[in-house]
Amino acid sequence: MSRTMAEVNRLLKKTAGLINKDTESPGQGEFRVGVDLGTADIQTIVLDADGNPLAGFMDWANVVRDGVVVDFFGASQIVREQVRRASAKLGIQIEQVTTSFPPGTDSRISTNVIEAAGLEVAGVIDEPSSVAQLLQLDHAAVVDIGGGTTGTAIIEEGRVVRSMDDATGGRHITLTLAGHFGLPYEEAEEMKRTSKDLALCRLAAPVIAKMADIVHGHIAGHKVPAIYLTGGSCALPGFLEVFAAEFPGIEIVMPSHPLYLTPLAIATYSDVLQTREQRVG
Numbered sequence: 001m002s003r004t005m006a007e008v009n010r011l012l013k014k015t016a017g018l019i020n021k022d023t024e025s026p027g028q029g030e031f032r033v034g035v036d037l038g039t040a041d042i043q044t045i046v047l048d049a050d051g052n053p054l055a056g057f058m059d060w061a062n063v064v065r066d067g068v069v070v071d072f073f074g075a076s077q078i079v080r081e082q083v084r085r086a087s088a089k090l091g092i093q094i095e096q097v098t099t100s101f102p103p104g105t106d107s108r109i110s111t112n113v114i115e116a117a118g119l120e121v122a123g124v125i126d127e128p129s130s131v132a133q134l135l136q137l138d139h140a141a142v143v144d145i146g147g148g149t150t151g152t153a154i155i156e157e158g159r160v161v162r163s164m165d166d167a168t169g170g171r172h173i174t175l176t177l178a179g180h181f182g183l184p185y186e187e188a189e190e191m192k193r194t195s196k197d198l199a200l201c202r203l204a205a206p207v208i209a210k211m212a213d214i215v216h217g218h219i220a221g222h223k224v225p226a227i228y229l230t231g232g233s234c235a236l237p238g239f240l241e242v243f244a245a246e247f248p249g250i251e252i253v254m255p256s257h258p259l260y261l262t263p264l265a266i267a268t269y270s271d272v273l274q275t276r277e278q279r280v281g
Helices: 005-018 072-090 108-116 127-135 170-181 185-194 198-219 239-244 258-269
Strands: 030-037 041-048 053-060 096-101 120-126 140-145 150-156 159-166 226-230 251-253
Touching: 005 053, 005 127, 005 258, 030 072, 030 108, 030 258, 041 072, 041 258, 053 072, 053 258, 072 108, 096 108, 096 127, 096 258, 108 120, 120 127, 120 258, 127 140, 127 150, 127 159, 127 226, 127 258, 140 198, 150 198, 159 198, 170 185, 170 198, 198 239, 226 258, 239 251
Parallel strands: 030 096, 096 120, 140 226, 226 251
Antiparallel strands: 030 041, 041 053, 140 150, 150 159
């Protein structure tokens, strides 16, 4: 199911308004579910059969690091609780979900967590490739700036021809801010997520330049007319301008709510439609 960027931005706005809202909204019809097990957060998104968001839940969690689940029990507990809340909100029984993994890693880092949460894996796809499929890109690159990694998928003639990942992400921006201001990591992370001060981006510019260098290496040898950004770290005020300056001649596209783009894409990727007639309780 292809979407224009304008349509995706509309869906992202709706998703943002649903995040962690438990207000009951039962109904009939089919649905699909995606779980994004990221390096900085875990998200569960439920869509209807047409790809419209019905529910979304997110928890900040550092459970994946360098391609390894460092808190397996914590990750599975978060997924189980998010699915429970989504089931209660919509009056459904969620049994199957689609999930993702960072490119260049073993997909089992995610599928094992899903199964430990008592769910069936309906499908699995690497994170930037899910976005490429959602947008039905022909020739482009998708760059996922995660909490701990920068991942790139290169699309040529509508196919993902290369997908890779390197260990520099939003966590490194947080460490830079913590060092500059003399703050504990958690306070620096909160500052990064909530501040609108462009001065933070100037401080983080060397890290953003390193991310750009990684992407230059990923796309070397490929003609890439446009780069589509996803991942929560892109939302740092000024990030787009600093990153784009490293790619003269290449269009840089960023969605309105980049934090939710990959989870939305993962849910959209699912071919498994479950029915809302299966009621909880």
